[in-house]
Amino acid sequence: MTKITFVGTDGTRFAVDAEDGLSLMQAALHHDVPGIVAECGGCAACGTCQVHIDAAWINRVPPAEPLEASVLAESENDHTNLRLSCQIMIDATLEGMVVEVAAAQR
């Protein structure tokens, strides 16, 4: 289990014990974090699980693959540290990470 804090678009904080091996998107859905839609189920196909990774943790997650980058390039959100949460797998190195749910999903 790895502690992840999701921050909703209204500022509400959701500190969850997330199962290692899941994606951030799956952890958010399992813990009913509002705002993550995840229409495609986790394949970088829809752009409905966008999050901002807290600057302190962004270097601990691998950079976006070209498919994810092509979706993010079109986002209406601020592009700083913007990621698809379905593409980031949880492990112990992310302990304490803060993840903000992005306002625009799609």
Add this chain to the structure above:
Amino acid sequence: MATAAKILADKPAHVPSDRVVEFDYINDAGIIADPHARMREIAETTPALFWTPHYGGHWVARSRAVLAEVTTSPDRFSSKSRGIPAMDHDVNLIPLTMDPPEHSHYRIPINPLVSPKGVAPLESSIREMANDLIDAVIAKGHCDFLHEVAEPLPVILFMKLAGMPTDRLAEFRQLAEQATAAPEASARSEAFVRIGHILAPIVQSRMTEPQDDLISKLYAAGVNGRKMTFEELLNYSVLLFLGGLETVVNALAFSTRYLAMHPAIQQELREDPAKIAMAVEELLRLHGIAFTVRRTAADTQLDGVVLKADDMILIMAPAANYDETFYPDAASFCPARKQPHVTFNMGAHRCMGANLARLEMRVFFEQWLARIPPFRLDPQSPPVFFGGLNLAIRSLGITWA
């Protein structure tokens, strides 16, 4: 027509008897009577995953959970296949029949063209086309919604977008229908070839003289650091043609039929057009259109059953949308639902045109409901439905006289 369809396969040994349901996705009497009532019935009465002896024998994934597992596990369930019923060669449509990572290379160049930002500039022309179509029918107090409104709007928009001539609309739709709904594999193969022949000169000319259209932009974007070949670009264009000509036509028509039968919902949306965007999502859930196909890559377990390599699976998203475990009181219109619908399917192959479809439907209903008085089904002209890879309407009489 139906002779081939009536040959039933013997049940293979690995298929449990309690998973056998005789279901013919093209000629099913329930689909032809009322497609979405039948989807609901299937959701309520069949196993989450069942096997039918039609078309050589294939599995049907009808639950939301099984759909999610199949569509998000491309290593176990491949998109490369000969279709259902099997053609004598692999169906090859870029990127529909590819698996990741190859699929991703071809998905990347289309993403900027079909993103919310990419389709937003089309809003004003969609509104203008909707108004033109409404102008043509409003005074007479009735219309065949399918032929006079639902068909021209997305088809002309799509053909303009793709840079295709709009004067062959009827012929194009007939071919798209044949490619997705003909029970004979040979007729479907032939439709693919004829669509290719129509598109070939357009694709050829866009490669040398680019225009402001989808095919030109797709060529310019390239794939995996190189330009697509003529064959690749033509093949991709055939997929865009099939995707753009059938799906929104039917989604618009089924949704309008639903509103015609539910005057209170019409009224609510007329009084508060801001509710239309969310209503469209619920109309899309109630009226899924497309079935898709996967092939089992190697023996694997699914829903507690062993599937053998090369077993075929028909994924019925329109039935998964009526899965009570995800959508309580699934037959009811509830725009505030938490669970997203699967009309655009899930996984890497989730519909690439979803943003365009949503935009077309929202803008169309904004104009239609603002201008057309309360409308209802025309009892003189009942709708005609048919099955196949797309649930479809052949005519839809409505009246507001």
